[in-house]
Amino acid sequence: MESIILQANTISKYFHDPSTIQVLKEITFSLNKGEFTSIIGKSGCGKSTLLYILSTMDTDYTGDLRIDGVGMRDKKEGELARVRNEKIGFVFQFHYLLNEFNVLRNVMLPGLKLGKYSEKEVEERAYQKLKILGIEKEALKIPNQLSGGQKQRVAIARAMVNDPLIIMGDEPTGNLDKKNTEIVFDIFKELSDVYNQTLLIVTHDNEFANRTHRIIEMEDGRIIRM
Amino acid sequence: MNFKLINSIAVSLLVARWKQTLVAAIGVTFSITMFIALLSFMSGLNDMLDGLIVNRTPHIRLYNEIQASKNQPIDLSKEYKGHYNFIRSVKPKNERAQIHNCPAMIKALDNDDRVLGYAPKIVAQVFYNVGDIDLTGVINGVNVDEEARLFKFKDYVTAGNYIDLKNIPNSIILGKGAAEKMLANIGDVVQVTTSKGERMQLKVVGYFQSGIQEVDKVQSYASISTAQKLLGESKNYITDIQVKLKDIAWAPKMAKEYANLFDIEAVDIQTANSQFETGSSIRTLISYAVGITLLIVAGFGIYNILNMMIYEKMDSIAILKATGFSGNDVNRIFITIALSIGFFGGGMGLFLGFGLSNIIDNVPFNTASLPTIKTFPINYNPKFYFIGAVFSLVTTYLAGYFPSRKASKIDPVVIIRGK
Numbered sequence: 001m002e003s004i005i006l007q008a009n010t011i012s013k014y015f016h017d018p019s020t021i022q023v024l025k026e027i028t029f030s031l032n033k034g035e036f037t038s039i040i041g042k043s044g045c046g047k048s049t050l051l052y053i054l055s056t057m058d059t060d061y062t063g064d065l066r067i068d069g070v071g072m073r074d075k076k077e078g079e080l081a082r083v084r085n086e087k088i089g090f091v092f093q094f095h096y097l098l099n100e101f102n103v104l105r106n107v108m109l110p111g112l113k114l115g116k117y118s119e120k121e122v123e124e125r126a127y128q129k130l131k132i133l134g135i136e137k138e139a140l141k142i143p144n145q146l147s148g149g150q151k152q153r154v155a156i157a158r159a160m161v162n163d164p165l166i167i168m169g170d171e172p173t174g175n176l177d178k179k180n181t182e183i184v185f186d187i188f189k190e191l192s193d194v195y196n197q198t199l200l201i202v203t204h205d206n207e208f209a210n211r212t213h214r215i216i217e218m219e220d221g222r223i224i225r226m
Numbered sequence: 227m228n229f230k231l232i233n234s235i236a237v238s239l240l241v242a243r244w245k246q247t248l249v250a251a252i253g254v255t256f257s258i259t260m261f262i263a264l265l266s267f268m269s270g271l272n273d274m275l276d277g278l279i280v281n282r283t284p285h286i287r288l289y290n291e292i293q294a295s296k297n298q299p300i301d302l303s304k305e306y307k308g309h310y311n312f313i314r315s316v317k318p319k320n321e322r323a324q325i326h327n328c329p330a331m332i333k334a335l336d337n338d339d340r341v342l343g344y345a346p347k348i349v350a351q352v353f354y355n356v357g358d359i360d361l362t363g364v365i366n367g368v369n370v371d372e373e374a375r376l377f378k379f380k381d382y383v384t385a386g387n388y389i390d391l392k393n394i395p396n397s398i399i400l401g402k403g404a405a406e407k408m409l410a411n412i413g414d415v416v417q418v419t420t421s422k423g424e425r426m427q428l429k430v431v432g433y434f435q436s437g438i439q440e441v442d443k444v445q446s447y448a449s450i451s452t453a454q455k456l457l458g459e460s461k462n463y464i465t466d467i468q469v470k471l472k473d474i475a476w477a478p479k480m481a482k483e484y485a486n487l488f489d490i491e492a493v494d495i496q497t498a499n500s501q502f503e504t505g506s507s508i509r510t511l512i513s514y515a516v517g518i519t520l521l522i523v524a525g526f527g528i529y530n531i532l533n534m535m536i537y538e539k540m541d542s543i544a545i546l547k548a549t550g551f552s553g554n555d556v557n558r559i560f561i562t563i564a565l566s567i568g569f570f571g572g573g574m575g576l577f578l579g580f581g582l583s584n585i586i587d588n589v590p591f592n593t594a595s596l597p598t599i600k601t602f603p604i605n606y607n608p609k610f611y612f613i614g615a616v617f618s619l620v621t622t623y624l625a626g627y628f629p630s631r632k633a634s635k636i637d638p639v640v641i642i643r644g645k
Contacts (some may be wrong), residue, residue: 077553084549100242101238109546113551
């Protein structure tokens, strides 16, 4: 039994500056639980733009977006923040870790914000995520002291800490070398296979995409293959 | 929980930028310190200057003015009622400046709850005889005990013991200026002549210095009974009653009341010395203006530093928002930063302000005209500390408000895409 986690319905988006351009043209698709999906396409085809709309960070679009069966259209900024916190984990091309905190604390922040568990429990959970990613030894270091690949793994741990419905990635391997790309891919694969985690990854690395369950290819703001 | 988290993020950001934070906090500390010291000093000075007048001036002075009668006989005539009359060259009657019906008034004052105390007084115009020369002067016959209690008489007697005035018959405390002119030392006997020609020898038991030189050149003090003897008047002869009230603000109203009740002249302190009130209120205004300016400047410092911090921390703000912190949370983080700068900077400022006032308080300050003042005057009014505390929080809040709002409106997409 496969349940739909994310449903995009005729989503369109326009950029108005300097002149009005339609960057997304009635995108319609859905994601099922446990799917490991990649979105590919040439630079400027709108794949990142789509991802930011799906992640609720960008609210300037037309059409309908449902996450876990709930419409995102009419939610307020605070409610959307709550959805991102609870249901979506995000991994960016750049790691965006806070250098004011150590690795463990960085992973804990979204969990503390959620407020579902006590600080002790959140710490325990964060530690476990780091363990899954094989970087529990670095837990008390400051992000500055880590290598690029390690930082990206910390960012993935942070995305996982609240057990989100879906983890989204915007070129998560874009800044990594071959070896680290391999490691990150293996982690995603493991999350998908072992933990049945839903993943939606934007990438321009076709090799990476070919190994995922499903590929959505975009061109000029439309989906041409899925 | 959320509150704690926001606090911990704010603290981490603060600690990460501790040098900037320190500079901002020092700005607040400096301005609050100066605010407190300035106001305490200014207000101490005001109190001292007011004290020059207020300490020695009754809140209400009751006396009989020598003046022509308001009611001429024709006004009382029934026959000419409703007519106009013109009388020229009216002269006052030969009436003494004595207060009539004194015992009844004293009884009324005794029963009035609003009255702190009163001191009867006799004002006698005299000449001080120095060899061939007569110097004009005024001898105030006072009730020594009450004068000391209500009007700080003791503080102004700079040489000799004020109580001797009561204990030694026919004694006088000379104004410092008058004593210098007469070359009279304590223990000497001086001769005075009243306006009616009576002569009397008085023993000098002390010097009096009010701080106002013109006054000290003419005024001297004697006990009431000495003054009565000098004027050749009876025991119930009194020219003035000086009333001190529990609250100085009641004076104008009560002066009117007494004037009607006792059918007498009554002057309140505000009317008699209006220029002092104006002076002190303007001085207070200026010191508040300077203090608040300092705080506003410190506020701009905080504004700048927070703005810089937000530019530096764009990425962090973006990721906080991407991982589920709302604009409100981000706003609160930066407001917390601003308020903690205000709180600690302000707290230090209050403390240092107290210290600085204390130092000023111990700086020697001797001036001939102010016998009781030995160091710079400071008013340690808790009101200043309260205003300083409130103001440091309000300015830092306002300084943090706009940068925080900017931070809360940051669109994470723009920043993340910009990378």
